[in-house]
Amino acid sequence: MCSYSLFTSTFSPFFIILISFFNPKKNHFFSSFLLSTMVAISKPPIELFFSKPSSKPTNNNNNNNPLSFPTIPIIDLSKSDSKHLLVKACQEFGFFKVINHGVPMQSIKKLESQATKFFSSPLSLKQKAGPPNPFGYGNRRLGSNGDFGWVEYLLLNAKLESDHKSPPFSVFEENPEDFRGVVNDYVTSVKKMACEILEMLADEMGLEARNVFSKLLMDEESDSVFRVNYYPPCPEVQEHESKGKKLIGFGEHTDPQIISVLRSNNTSGLEISLRDGTWVPVPSDSSSFFVNVGDSLQVMTNGRFKSVKHRVVANSSKSRLSMIYFGGPPLSEKIAPLDSLMVGEEASLYKEFTWFEYRKSAFNSRLSDNRLSLFEKIRTT
Numbered sequence: 001m002c003s004y005s006l007f008t009s010t011f012s013p014f015f016i017i018l019i020s021f022f023n024p025k026k027n028h029f030f031s032s033f034l035l036s037t038m039v040a041i042s043k044p045p046i047e048l049f050f051s052k053p054s055s056k057p058t059n060n061n062n063n064n065n066p067l068s069f070p071t072i073p074i075i076d077l078s079k080s081d082s083k084h085l086l087v088k089a090c091q092e093f094g095f096f097k098v099i100n101h102g103v104p105m106q107s108i109k110k111l112e113s114q115a116t117k118f119f120s121s122p123l124s125l126k127q128k129a130g131p132p133n134p135f136g137y138g139n140r141r142l143g144s145n146g147d148f149g150w151v152e153y154l155l156l157n158a159k160l161e162s163d164h165k166s167p168p169f170s171v172f173e174e175n176p177e178d179f180r181g182v183v184n185d186y187v188t189s190v191k192k193m194a195c196e197i198l199e200m201l202a203d204e205m206g207l208e209a210r211n212v213f214s215k216l217l218m219d220e221e222s223d224s225v226f227r228v229n230y231y232p233p234c235p236e237v238q239e240h241e242s243k244g245k246k247l248i249g250f251g252e253h254t255d256p257q258i259i260s261v262l263r264s265n266n267t268s269g270l271e272i273s274l275r276d277g278t279w280v281p282v283p284s285d286s287s288s289f290f291v292n293v294g295d296s297l298q299v300m301t302n303g304r305f306k307s308v309k310h311r312v313v314a315n316s317s318k319s320r321l322s323m324i325y326f327g328g329p330p331l332s333e334k335i336a337p338l339d340s341l342m343v344g345e346e347a348s349l350y351k352e353f354t355w356f357e358y359r360k361s362a363f364n365s366r367l368s369d370n371r372l373s374l375f376e377k378i379r380t381t
């Protein structure tokens with residue numbers, strides 16, 4: 001999984017930069033430097049994938065010492081009195097776990113097995129499903145602004161009518177329709193659950209229309225995406241791991257959309273950041289879903305809900321598979337605090353923008369940038 005061939009293809013742009021910097025004809029020193037650099041670079045520059053030392057440690061006491069540690073809220077969707085807990089979770093964490101969610105296990109398992117099959121295919125086949133621009137297979141490169149992660153992924157259109165005859169679906173050689181069908185079933189159920197959650201939130205907050213959030217996901221023009229992430233194991237980093245360094249699968253970020261719904265198989269790795277900046281590992285649970293508040297929902301609630309910063313740490317010995325539905329609004333939608341939510345003289349914390357503008361801005365930023373800060377009003381107090 002950590003093969004050199006992968007790296008040489010991934011990092012070829014680095015070669016070009018080096019070669020243009022050091023002209024070996026002019027200087028022997030540089031030519032030997034270049035040679036040794038090339039030898040060095042044919043080994044994975046694995047450091048690129050490690051977390052930078054942070055001032056805030058990860059809280060690893062999750063299982064040992066539950067008292068010192070806030071528990072991630074668990075919401076039972078089958079109970080009507082969960083609404084209150086939902087709102088509380090969105091305010092305090094921007095994150096919660098959902099049980100009794102009504103998504104059939106069968107549709108989860110089918111997708112998991114198709115995805116596993118795809119990611120275990122030869123690289124040459126997977127690459128036929130790329131680049132992820134806007135939809136398709138991606139490998140280690142996340143976006144176009146220099147973010148890397150120890151991850152392979154498929155970015156898919158969450159619109160159900162889209163074509164199975166073109167990549168990435170066409171790459172599922174035997175039966176691309178089957179894979180499209182499996183994705184459709186899964187996305188349909190998960191989107192339904194996401195809408196239910198958004199309606200419970202609107203209800204509990206006493207907003208005039210309970211579909212005020214969910215209608216954006218239901219809209220035919222909803223700009224939603226579906227992503228499958230595969231974090232391969234990497235035995236080479238075992239030594240680093242034992243020194244407490246973390247191999248970053250997906251670097252820290254918040255999700256720009258309204259709401260994200262994640263399911264992973266039984267491998268740990270997901271971590272969320274608490275308000276004080278502490279990183280907290282989220283124990284995996286393959287039969288539940290994890291839900292993130294996105295930046296757009298933070299804005300629509302004028303900051304009452306917080307989009308949660310999160311990341312995924314890869315592992316030297318275990319692979320992880322996750323699938324995430326990102327529920328977004330139509331491109332032309334104005335993202336602004338809801339009138340019916342504002343109290344008294346309350347003013348919007350944000351400048352006016354559309355989802356199109358925000359998405360464009362997010363695409364042009366680095367993963368870890370505080371993307372909303374560009375849209376915050378400067379407070380004059």
Ligand SMILES: *[C@@H]1O[C@H](CO)[C@@H](O)[C@H](O)[C@H]1NC(C)=O
Pocket residue numbers: 115116230265266267318319320321
């Ligand atoms: C998670 O999924 C990956 C990819 O399919 C697989 O290799 C791994 O064994 C799975 N892990 C568990 C604990 O099920």
Ligand SMILES: *[C@@H]1O[C@H](CO)[C@@H](O)[C@H](O)[C@H]1NC(C)=O
Pocket residue numbers: 266286
């Ligand atoms: C998940 O993994 C844990 C330990 O790694 C194990 O105890 C548990 O039974 C597993 N659950 C499932 C559903 O495979």
Ligand SMILES: *[C@@H]1O[C@H](CO)[C@@H](O)[C@H](O)[C@H]1NC(C)=O
Pocket residue numbers: 241246268269313314315316317318
């Ligand atoms: C990798 O997975 C193993 C087995 O589940 C676990 O004990 C270890 O803590 C994990 N490593 C990291 C860095 O999360």
